[in-house]
Amino acid sequence: MLTQQQLKQQSADAALAFIEPLLGPDVVIGVGTGSTADLFIDGLARLRGRLRGAVASSERSAARLAGHGLDVLDLNDVQAMPVYIDGADEIDARLHMIKGGGGALTREKIVASVADRYICIADESKLVERLGAFPLPIEVIPMAREAVARAVVALGGQPRLRDGFVTDNGNIILDVAGLHIDDAPGLEARLNNLPGVVTCGLFAQSGAHVALLATQQGIRELHRP
Ligand code: 5RP
Secondary structure, three states, rough: OOOHHHHHHHHHHHHHHHHHHHOOOOOEEEEEOOHHHHHHHHHHHHHOOOEEEEEOOHHHHHHHHHOHHHHHOHHHHHHEEEEEEEEEEEEEEOOOOOOOOOOOOHHHHHHHHHHHEEEEEEEEEEEEOOOOOOEEEEOOHHHHHHHHHHHHHHOOOOOEEOOOOOHHHHHHHEEEEEEOOOOHHHHHHHHHHOOOOOOOEEOOOOOOEEEEEEEOOOEEEEEEO
């Protein structure tokens, strides 16, 4: 029986195998944040010299990449990336996701938006029939905290301030439990439209393209329907 850590490693290794044929001296890839992304970054160190560098979705991942001697580029200096590799807190069969457990959701969404394909790496426990058991993170500009919280309550959610946490962008996170997510792209648009919301952790308007989910029987590869 593989542990969750071993499953995460399996998924990170599958992503390294997936990207290897795409690499070249001018190629820049996008790299996410979290414990699974950390394992991917550690493996990417072995491919140093086979790519130009990476754009990171957080200060944490940037430091880890740099610690391995990998070049970290500013997204403003990068026009295209073949892939963005990152984990998820929940993913469904349509490859819609909830992200932001690590609080890096806004930069994750930005970096992913520039890449041709989002490759989601996770263990199979992240695969759900319906999104929403994991409280939905929303990054909010501090002065809008109560206004956004009231709007979220009106939508049926129970917001909770992530205590003592400040995002890389200087904002707060509201973790919202109890939402019924029948229409993930619609809810994403609605939440993102609230004044003071930087972005919500639904990645559904543009979800993952491929999911490499580690199971006890090996990698299960899902593609966007
Ligand atoms: C960070 C994220 C992560 O992708 C998500 O929390 C999954 O993390 P892990 O790989 O540690 O389970 O969205 O903001």
